[in-house]
Amino acid sequence: MARRKKIYEGKAKTLYEGPEPGTIVQYFKDDATAFNAEKHDIIEGKGVLNNILSEFFMLGLGQIGVPTHFLKRLNMREQLVRSCEIVPLEVIVRNYAAGSMSKRLGIDEGTQLPRPIVEYCYKDDALGDPLVTEEHIAAFGWASQQDMDDILSLALRVNDFMSGIFLAVGIRLVDFKIEIGRVYEGDFQRLVIADEISPDSCRLWDIKTGQKLDKDVFRRDLGSLTDAYSEVARRLGVMPNNPPASGKPTLVN
Numbered sequence: 427m428a429r430r431k432k433i434y435e436g437k438a439k440t441l442y443e444g445p446e447p448g449t450i451v452q453y454f455k456d457d458a459t460a461f462n463a464e465k466h467d468i469i470e471g472k473g474v475l476n477n478i479l480s481e482f483f484m485l486g487l488g489q490i491g492v493p494t495h496f497l498k499r500l501n502m503r504e505q506l507v508r509s510c511e512i513v514p515l516e517v518i519v520r521n522y523a524a525g526s527m528s529k530r531l532g533i534d535e536g537t538q539l540p541r542p543i544v545e546y547c548y549k550d551d552a553l554g555d556p557l558v559t560e561e562h563i564a565a566f567g568w569a570s571q572q573d574m575d576d577i578l579s580l581a582l583r584v585n586d587f588m589s590g591i592f593l594a595v596g597i598r599l600v601d602f603k604i605e606i607g608r609v610y611e612g613d614f615q616r617l618v619i620a621d622e623i624s625p626d627s628c629r630l631w632d633i634k635t636g637q638k639l640d641k642d643v644f645r646r647d648l649g650s651l652t653d654a655y656s657e658v659a660r661r662l663g664v665m666p667n668n669p670p671a672s673g674k675p676t677l678v679n
């Protein structure tokens with residue numbers, strides 16, 4: 427098979443040149459990192475689960491008219507996406523206090539917020555993705571005012587869609603992060619949801635038990651990440667045919 431051109435290797439994904447101009451193959455790795463890659467491990471099967479879960483959310487968003495970069499899943503670990511220019515912001519939507527917001531503002535984790543709160547972090551690993559305001563974004567030209575209006579509206583639509591999907595399977599969407607891409611169509615540019623939507627980039631708590639079903643399981647050493655993500659995939663009805671091994675021995679009858 428011809429060797430593909432690698433465009434970029436990130437912490438959890440590798441991007442390769444796609445088969446046609448304007449396309450990219452997004453490969454989901456098994457690497458898990460936290461705290462700006464200070465903590466790292468290989469979690470067997472994570473890439474497969476995130477590929478399938480991200481496909482599920484991106485397809486669903488497309489069906490309700492939220493544009494995404496997703497074109498199609500190619501195999502267990504890869505999907506074809508539209509090439510786009512990533513806006514250098516992490517867009518975070520929070521429904522309940524948790525994580526860095528709880529620390530910063532001294533609000534107990536799990537406290538319901540009066541309304542969804544959208545935050546922006548400047549995407550720069552060397553700086554640890556610092557929280558920024560719309561003033562910084564406008565002054566430094568990271569996005570225009572029109573972009574920011576569109577990004578806010580997209581983020582809230584994604585929140586409504588995902589909150590509903592998770593509620594239906596007994597999971598609370600505490601918060602999540604999305605990334606936004608620009609695609610150019612002739613003289614026009616359009617903003618789309620890019621990167622991935624998976625338990626790596628969400629906080630998901632079981633509504634009844636409060637059990638964490640997201641990357642906090644890895645960040646906080648709470649058990650098997652594969653089991654947590656498999657549970658999310660199982661509830662959403664998208665569990666791959668051959669579930670990834672959890673690393674634990676299985677009894678054979």
Ligand code: TMP
Pocket residue numbers: 518524525526527555601602603626627628629
């Ligand atoms: P935070 O509470 O640590 O700021 O995280 C908010 C949300 O963003 C949470 O759902 C996890 C997600 N997130 C990422 O996807 N990537 C990151 O690098 C960080 C720090 C958080």
